[in-house]
Amino acid sequence: MTVQHTIDYTLHLADNALVLGHRNSEWTGHGPILEQDIALSNIALDLIGQARYLYQYAARLMTMQGGPEVTEDVLAYLRDSWDYRNCLLVEQANGDWGKTVLRQFFFSAYQYFFYRELQHSRDAELSAIAEKALKEVTYHLRWSSEWVIRLGDGTEESHARMEKALDQLWMYTGELFQPAGFEQALAPGGIAVDLGEIKPLWELRVGEVLKEATLTTPGSMMQQGGKQGKHTEHLGYLLAEMQFLQRAYPGNEW
Amino acid sequence: MMEETKTIWSLLEAVNDPEVPVLSVIDLGIIRKVRMEDGRPEIVLTPTYSGCPAMDVIRMNIRMVLGQHGYPAVKLTTVLSPAWTTDWMSEKGKEKLRAYGIAPPLPVQTVCHLDLFQREEAIACPHCHSYHTTLISEFGSTACKALYRCEDCHEPFDYFKCH
Numbered sequence: 001m002t003v004q005h006t007i008d009y010t011l012h013l014a015d016n017a018l019v020l021g022h023r024n025s026e027w028t029g030h031g032p033i034l035e036q037d038i039a040l041s042n043i044a045l046d047l048i049g050q051a052r053y054l055y056q057y058a059a060r061l062m063t064m065q066g067g068p069e070v071t072e073d074v075l076a077y078l079r080d081s082w083d084y085r086n087c088l089l090v091e092q093a094n095g096d097w098g099k100t101v102l103r104q105f106f107f108s109a110y111q112y113f114f115y116r117e118l119q120h121s122r123d124a125e126l127s128a129i130a131e132k133a134l135k136e137v138t139y140h141l142r143w144s145s146e147w148v149i150r151l152g153d154g155t156e157e158s159h160a161r162m163e164k165a166l167d168q169l170w171m172y173t174g175e176l177f178q179p180a181g182f183e184q185a186l187a188p189g190g191i192a193v194d195l196g197e198i199k200p201l202w203e204l205r206v207g208e209v210l211k212e213a214t215l216t217t218p219g220s221m222m223q224q225g226g227k228q229g230k231h232t233e234h235l236g237y238l239l240a241e242m243q244f245l246q247r248a249y250p251g252n253e254w
Numbered sequence: 255m256m257e258e259t260k261t262i263w264s265l266l267e268a269v270n271d272p273e274v275p276v277l278s279v280i281d282l283g284i285i286r287k288v289r290m291e292d293g294r295p296e297i298v299l300t301p302t303y304s305g306c307p308a309m310d311v312i313r314m315n316i317r318m319v320l321g322q323h324g325y326p327a328v329k330l331t332t333v334l335s336p337a338w339t340t341d342w343m344s345e346k347g348k349e350k351l352r353a354y355g356i357a358p359p360l361p362v363q364t365v366c367h368l369d370l371f372q373r374e375e376a377i378a379c380p381h382c383h384s385y386h387t388t389l390i391s392e393f394g395s396t397a398c399k400a401l402y403r404c405e406d407c408h409e410p411f412d413y414f415k416c417h
Binding site for chain 1: 303
């Protein structure tokens with residue numbers, strides 16, 4: 001277990017939050033109705049806020065390692081897709097509202113049980129970020145669960161769209177519980193969350209909500225690679241847009 | 255020393271939340287500690303929400319107010335744990351919210367758990383005080399508020415939601 005493992009772990013968590021926060025923000029101004037546009041924008045803001053605290057922590061650890069000063073902006077805006085350690089699920093394209101809320105639901109259910117454990121991490125900074133974020137994620141999970149049920153158990157059209165979304169996204173849920181090298185290295189020290197422990201909790205919650213939504217999970221082969229920097233084609237396009245300003249006008253500030 | 259920290263606390267009464275300008279940072283309960291270090295004040299604060307965009311403005315306003323009162327150098331420290339809760343909002347702050355047209359957080363929190371399609375909290379309309387109100391969305395104009403509608407006076411209103 002080294003500081004580098006903690007840095008990789010923190011970046012992985014930050015990348016998850018930033019990439020999904022960015023995806024959600026693509027809906028701002030385009031939501032189906034004003035109140036839900038605001039809801040998803042609020043969730044985006046929470047996720048980007050969590051990402052900032054995580055990047056700031058990673059930047060402090062990296063700066064302490066020596067070398068040039070690292071900032072949260074450098075980590076968000078100047079790393080390429082192979083440096084990003086987010087799970088494949090969060091980078092998937094928004095699709096329709098159903099796919100967006102299903103992606104949010106899978107991720108919020110994961111983040112809820114994840115942060116609940118990370119609160120007890122022996123890394124004081126990660127534990128404080130988790131304690132703070134857990135309250136926010138409780139709202140996200142409730143909101144997205146209700147939407148999955150409303151659409152799955154809704155009209156013929158909404159049910160069909162949720163089935164399609166499930167077909168497109170289910171294959172990316174397995175990776176959430178596949179520990180990467182840095183997670184295995186940190187687990188014995190009580191810093192990282194034991195993913196094997198939260199997996200059954202996630203399955204139980206997801207199973208209950210999908211049942212209520214009259215949806216059944218497909219038996220897809222699970223995809224992975226995001227935690228190792230091997231991403232689907234979607235991430236490159238996302239970064240191209242998100243990082244444009246800093247790439248074109250380096251060091252520019254508000 | 256004690257006197258000086260007291261002065262700082264009273265100066266902070268003049269720093270308002272830019273999103274809800276009737277509340278001071280003291281009313282919000284986000285100032286956790288004030289101490290003096292070599293004649294320089296250190297203020298320990300905590301965010302309401304991780305992504306609250308008001309925090310940067312609040313930090314700048316604290317520096318400005320203290321700067322105007324003879325404290326050009328101020329150290330601002332952010333802590334995340336224990337996490338901010340609406341329980342830390344002052345009673346005075348809750349009264350100010352109501353007068354401003356925002357329903358204050360309930361003293362007993364009832365919706366901070368995962369149950370779906372919960373029975374809504376009975377929130378009193380800040381305009382006509384009716385409890386005949388309906389939740390429109392748990393996410394309002396800022397992260398800390400939910401959106402309600404009063405079925406009696408038909409006014410929509412914000413509720414400072416439990417956290």
